[in-house]
Amino acid sequence: MSNILWFKAFHVIFMVAWFAGIFYLPRLFVNHAETSSVEVSEQLKGMERRLLYFITPFAILTVLLGLLLIFAYGNAWFVAAKWLHIKLTLVILLLIYHGYCFKLVKTFQQDNNLRSGKFYRVFNEIPVFALFAVILLAYIKPTFS
Template sequence: MTTILWLKALHIAFMVAWFAGIFYLPRLFVYHAESDNTEVHSQLKIMERRLLYFVTPFALLTLILGVALIYMMGYQWFIVSSWLHIKLALVAILFAYHGYCFKLLADFQHDRNTKSGKFYRIYNELPVLILFAVIILAVLKPGI
């Protein structure tokens, strides 16, 4: 049981670090999309790249530790935990979101962004909604 608690604690810690980054990155994209200043663009390009590459290992560690938790809990537990299947679907959406951030980063890096600040403001809200749902599922474990 101690191993499972350590895995949970580390899973949550890396998830928090990952989310800090994916909450802030689209905010940088908002500033970038709304600025006409080339010096600001140059600084934001550096910040965006560093941030995305900094938080990506946290995303991977969150995933690895989550898989380890599922493994430790056992196959039978996994099969009957329907709440977990929904949570995993939401996590898959988050990884797609994270991957799309690389595409958006490349667009900014090559001065090809065509999206507005409003798009990035809305884009910034998606992980918040998913985080709420994931926490509710993980804590309440509803028998869906």
């Protein structure tokens, strides 16, 4: 049981690190979409790329430790934990979001962004709502009939 607690702790630590970046990256996109300065744009390109590559291992470690926890708890627990199925769906959507950020970084790198700062402000809210749902599911563990 003590190993499971270590896995849980590091799962949460890596998740927090991942989300710190996934919250900040779209804010960089907002600034990038709204700047007309070539110098600022070039600086943001570097910041966006470095941040995305920095947080990607945290996303991977979050997922790997989550899968390790599922394995440690066993198949019967997994099947019975309906809340976990919803959480995993949200995590998959967050991974798609993370992957889409790679496309956005590339779009900005090539100076091909056509979206407004307002779009990126809304885009920035997606992981916030997902995080609320994931945390509530993980800690409350609601039962579904």
